[in-house]
Amino acid sequence: MAAAPAASSNAMKFYPFSSVVHQAFWHQLADKKLNEYKLDTTPKSILGRFSNRETLDAGPRLYVDFDAFAENVNYSPGSFAAYGTVQVLNTAEEFKGLDKKALLTSTAEQVWIDICSSRPWSDPSLLVRFYLLVFAELKKFDFIYWFSFPSFSFENCTSYSILDDGDEECARRPLTAYLNDGQMASLERIVKYDQAMAQFVFVVVLESDDEVRPLPFEALPTLVKTTKKFFVAFCDPCPSGPHPGWPMRNLLLFLAYQLGSCELDLLCLRRLEHSFVLRLKLSPVTAGPAPPAVGWAKNERGQMGPQRVSLRDSMDPVRLSRSALELNLSLMRWRLMPELDLDALKNMRCLLFGAGTLGCNVARGLMAWGVKQMTLVDYGKISLSNPARQSLFRFDDVGKNKAEAAAESLRAICPGLDARAHVMTVPMPGHVLAMEAVVEALGQLHQLIDSHDVLFLLLDTREARWLPTVMAAAKRKVVINAALGFDSFLVMRHGSPESGLGCYFCNDVVAPANSTIDRTLDQQCTVSRPGASMLASALAVELAATLWLHPLRSGAPCDREPSCLGVVPHMIRGFLSRFEQLVMNAQAFDRCTACSAKVREHFCSEGADFVCRVLGEPALLEKVTGLDELHRASELAEVMVLDDDDSDTASVGTSSAT
Secondary structure, eight states, rough: OOOEEEEEEEOOBBBEEEEOHHHOOOHHHHHHIIIIIITTOOOOOEEEEEEEETTTTTTOOEEEEETTSSOOOOOOOOOEEEEEEEEEOOOOHHHHHOHHHHHHHHHHHHHHHHHHHHHHHHOGGGGGGEEEEEEEEEETEEEEEEEEEEOSSSSSSOOOEEEETTTTTHHHHEGGTTTOOHHHHHHHHHHHHOGGGGSSSEEEEEEEEEEEEEEEGHHHHHHHTSSSEEEEEOOOOOOOSOBBBBHHHHHHHHHHHHHHHEEEEEESSSSSSGOOEEEEEEOOOOOOOOOOOEEEEOTSSSSSSSSSEEEETOOOOOHHHHHHHHHHHHHHHTOOOTTTOOOHTTEEEEEEEOOOOOHHHHHHHHHTOOOOOEEEEOEEEEOTTTHHSSTTTTTGGGGSHHHHHHHHHHHHHTTTEEEEOOOOOOOTTTTTHHHHHHHHHHHHHHHHHHSSEEEEEOOSSSSHHHHHHHHHHHOOOEEEEEEEOOEEEEEEOOOTTTTTTOOOTTTOOOOOOOOTTOOHHHSSOOOOHHHHHHHHHHHHHHHHHHHHHHHGGGGOOOSSOBBBBOOOOOOEEEEETTTTEEEEEEEEOTOOOTHHHHHHHHHHHTTHHHHHHHHHHHHHHHHHHHHHHHHHHHHHHHHHHHHHHHHHHHHHHHHHOO
């Protein structure tokens, strides 16, 4: 690269940029890293801004704000765009091992390409570029980052010399040495209102004794060939001090390359009382390789090196907790399952009937999947034996309502979770209630079921599951059922007309009734091996997630067309005595006492009257569905078999006696 003769030893100095990064930018960057960039470390374009209206105690600052990722930003007067690049690395070792010199050189080469082109005449911001290198430790909400503001060393590239005996102090003169009061007032109006201030470099022409006129930067090549008096106005990000701000370095090199040998009055435009004029002589610069680059920023200790920022202390703890949870889920999508729709799971509204052993574990599993809203329904109270088996309770909770204590515990674990409690008794066949109580309970259940997407039936007794099953079938809701035996468990999803699969009651040929009568102590409690509830709860949650992500949801078939998480079974039976698990399908039963068309029709047409009759007379369900006829036909068949057996026995006996 060719250059003019060596400059004076009193070469001009420049105040470097310092960076100011808004917290909102870090939040946006973290979100993009999780949901968009993932493991991708390719550089991404961002925007920064600087201003020539800083307070006097501030140096040149480059701001990276919440709008850094926007494509176009209309900055307020006095603020100007800087084109940036952000590169987010995956490990601290990668950040440390990256060749910083090579990175700065490659970034500066783009600036040099722009200098050698004519593009900065129309967009001077091309001369103000920056590079932001980041390692995001998202689990700790720590960010290690390093800015570079690429410019070129003037040691081997002399593009200007200072007039007035080569002394910058002599060359730097206040505006009042060049402009009278009228011209100063005219310039002040331009600074406040004129659109020329949309670019950080423009031209100010002295039109008369009372007026100056702004022209765009691209008018400069023509003006230098005239005899008009003008200034090249540079919106200086340095608010005070004897030296201009960092962007002038590249500006001078661009002017020298484009204009060749000439003299210019450079107006460093700050607040008017602190603005000054520099008289410079440019030397011609020819095309060639880019000059040596400088520009890595110093850290807060004044040393060359990265900076660290932690958002933990400044973030809302609730948001921090939520973000940490979403991080773990998002990691699944980076390598393993890009199609995983976490938003669908997050917005799945879950209604849990039962806040005992199964309910506590299911709630925890849903919380781990990022579900934001769940409601627990239970009327029971926590006994002394519960905290050891029911994972949301502590000893201090004994005597509290299970639903309320479970919801409180969930909110304590994950403060951003919308966990609610509803204390009520679900009407059950064989458990007689007054009509007023049934009407009230039905009203509550209608409201609860309508406002949720997925129902979990996690209750102790078979009959307690009947009414939610009927209502969910009538409302076409997704239902997940889990039940425990001593060393076995059942987890299943209720079917729909599209799938043809049955519900929890479809395999029964008797109506549900009061199962709590004459029960001994061991029959009054849920007596099961401790691991059974953990296994059943985990499978219930995973079945719900898999089903919810299937495009057909409750209509999903069992053996084909899996969701992104895999196949969607109908029922899973587990046997701890032989550590065996069976996946089974069962078709819907047209005489089912819960989901059959006849039961749904009676419930929808009669409502509380029908429910009240069933509570007092469970056998009514067998009459409605035709199960009673099936029983009589079965009994008759057995009698016929017995008659045939008796006849055969008599004949044989006679034969033997003969």
